[in-house]
Amino acid sequence: MTEKEYKTAEYIFSEIGQIDDKFIAGATPAYGMKRSIKRMRTVRVVFVAAIIGIALLCIPVMRHINKLNFEPQNMSEALLKASKLEQVTNTKKDSIDLFDGSVKIIWKIKETDDFYFLRVSENDSESIISKTETVGKISDKISDGTGDYPDLLWINDGKGLVFAPYLEYSDGNIGYGELYEYKPEIEPNINYVKYVYEIINESGTNN
Amino acid sequence: MDDHQIVNLFWQRNESAISESEHKYGKLLTKISYSLLSSSEDAEECVSDTYVEAWNRMPKDRPTYLGAYLSKIVRCFSINRYRAEKRQKRGGTNTIIEELTDCVPSDCDVFSEYENGRLRNVLNGFLASLDTAKRTVFVRRYFYAESISDISVGLNISEAKVKTVLYRTRQSLKNVLEKEELL
Numbered sequence: 469m470t471e472k473e474y475k476t477a478e479y480i481f482s483e484i485g486q487i488d489d490k491f492i493a494g495a496t497p498a499y500g501m502k503r504s505i506k507r508m509r510t511v512r513v514v515f516v517a518a519i520i521g522i523a524l525l526c527i528p529v530m531r532h533i534n535k536l537n538f539e540p541q542n543m544s545e546a547l548l549k550a551s552k553l554e555q556v557t558n559t560k561k562d563s564i565d566l567f568d569g570s571v572k573i574i575w576k577i578k579e580t581d582d583f584y585f586l587r588v589s590e591n592d593s594e595s596i597i598s599k600t601e602t603v604g605k606i607s608d609k610i611s612d613g614t615g616d617y618p619d620l621l622w623i624n625d626g627k628g629l630v631f632a633p634y635l636e637y638s639d640g641n642i643g644y645g646e647l648y649e650y651k652p653e654i655e656p657n658i659n660y661v662k663y664v665y666e667i668i669n670e671s672g673t674n675n
Numbered sequence: 676m677d678d679h680q681i682v683n684l685f686w687q688r689n690e691s692a693i694s695e696s697e698h699k700y701g702k703l704l705t706k707i708s709y710s711l712l713s714s715s716e717d718a719e720e721c722v723s724d725t726y727v728e729a730w731n732r733m734p735k736d737r738p739t740y741l742g743a744y745l746s747k748i749v750r751c752f753s754i755n756r757y758r759a760e761k762r763q764k765r766g767g768t769n770t771i772i773e774e775l776t777d778c779v780p781s782d783c784d785v786f787s788e789y790e791n792g793r794l795r796n797v798l799n800g801f802l803a804s805l806d807t808a809k810r811t812v813f814v815r816r817y818f819y820a821e822s823i824s825d826i827s828v829g830l831n832i833s834e835a836k837v838k839t840v841l842y843r844t845r846q847s848l849k850n851v852l853e854k855e856e857l858l
Contacts, residue, residue, distance in 0.1 A: 477775035480794070481768075484817045485750045488799045492743035494807070495814035496703065497821055497829050 538669075543633070543656045546665040547575045547619045551584045555671050559583055561648050566624050571596060573668060574622040574630075576648065583648075586668050596623060596667060600631040603660045620650065621664075633660065678741035685733035692733075693726045700742050704749040710820035711753040711768045712760075721756060725749040750818065771820055777845040778852060794857060801851045805844065812840045 540546035550556060561583045564574060571593035574585040588596055600623045623631040634652035656664075676695050684692035704725055708718035725748045738744035757768050802810050811830065815821045816837075823841075827834040 473776045474772065477772045477778065480775050480778060480798075481772050481817060482754055483794050483798060484814075485747055485754065486795050487802060487814070487818065489738065489740040489743035489747075491799070491802050491810060491814055492746055492818055493740035495811040495818070496742055496746075497706070497815055497819055497825070 538665075540661055540665050542658070543621060543661045543664070544619055546661050546668075547584075547621060548577065550586075550665060550668040551575070551577060551582075553668065556584050556586050556668065559585065564624075566626075566630060567628050568626055570626045572624045572626065573664060574624055576620045578619050586671055588667060589671065592667050593626075596664070597625055597631070599660060599663060600633055603633050603656055604636050604654060606657045606660075620648070620652075621656075622648075633664075678739070681741055682733070682737060685730065686737070688734075693730065696726060696729065696741070696745060700745050703742060704745055706821075707746055707819055708749050708753040710822070711750070711757055717756055717760075718753070721749055721752040724752050728752070746819070750820075768820065771817060774841070774845065775817065777842070778849040797851065797855050797857060798848075801848055805847075809840055809844055812837055813844045816841055 538549060540549065551558070560581065561576075564572070564583060564585055566572075571588040572585045573588060573596070574583060576583050621633050623633065625631075630647060632650055633656045634654060635650060636653040676699065681692055681695045681699065684695060701722065704722045705718050708721040709715060712718055712721070725745055728748050729745055732748075736744070754768070761769070802813070805813065808830075812826060815826050815829070816823075821829070823834050823837050826837045830837070
């Protein structure tokens with residue numbers, strides 16, 4: 469590049485300064501906005517990431533809060549809610565092994581063929597059997613025996629023995645009949661309801 | 676406040692015209708000047724001179740595009756200052772001018788054409804022939820003296836694309852200048 473070329477280019481550059489105003493106005497850069505544009509892009513990315521992060525965090529938190537907040541008012545409500553928990557197994561009645569050695573809570577939502585069960589941890593096994601044996605003594609009887617219950621409940625000891633908390637304590641009497649069909653006689657005591665729901669709710673596994 | 680209102684303030688000799696101009700175009704003018712001089716201090720002085728110049732010229736002029744009008748003034752002041760100081764300091768302007776030598780054959784002489792304003796008309800005709808995208812890139816580089824990266828960010832295109840557009844536009848300008856027998 470010669471000095472003359474440079475000078476000529478300099479004049480062209482200088483003359484570009486006198487071009488039509490409309491070309492200048494049409495190409496005006498976003499002055500003072502460069503950093504803002506970059507910042508806005510960054511803010512947008514961070515905002516989206518934060519939203520996704522919060523959403524991902526909220527799902528388990530909300531589930532947990534939902535679990536903590538729920539307090540059943542009766543057994544029907546407890547079992548209906550419990551049937552939607554992840555750790556609960558949804559199955560058919562013939563698939564439930566009453567002799568598999570593990571204590572199970574089994575229930576059925578009325579007017580469906582769906583059965584649900586959850587294996588109780590070893591720590592709770594003894595306790596739930598014990599409480600189930602006595603619940604019939606402390607619960608209120610259903611006066612006319614025609615209570616409209618949406619579900620039925622059984623506690624299985626894993627050795628073939630099955631307790632029905634909706635039935636009155638028989639003190640050793642054994643009822644014969646269809647295992648999964650019975651007419652409720654008592655409304656299980658509210659403490660028992662909460663206890664059963666708590667066991668189901670706090671169980672993290674169905675194994 | 677829109678340009679028309681600010682120009683009216685200049686015409687009314689209302690000093691708030693300067694503060695309104697500064698509020699609306701101060702950053703743009705500083706940016707142009709800084710791009711040419713690479714000195715905040717010099718840029719601030721050029722911008723201040725620009726407002727004074729606009730104040731003095733305005734009863735005579737009535738610009739439609741106040742931003743463009745002020746930009747031309749600040750650019751002119753900045754180039755003059757650059758020329759005065761270029762032996763001591765060479766900023767981004769030097770690079771831009773060197774780029775423009777692409778348009779210049781070795782045996783050219785545009786001084787006389789520059790003086791009689793023919794080059795200006797040819798440049799306007801050339802810019803009018805470009806599509807908006809190319810014209811925007813060209814004007815932002817050679818009028819506003821923006822860096823390649825700033826143009827890239829501002830127009831949301833790659834730097835390589837900006838360089839390609841500029842190179843091709845310079846070649847086109849060279850052809851036009853030769854065709855017009857200016858160079």
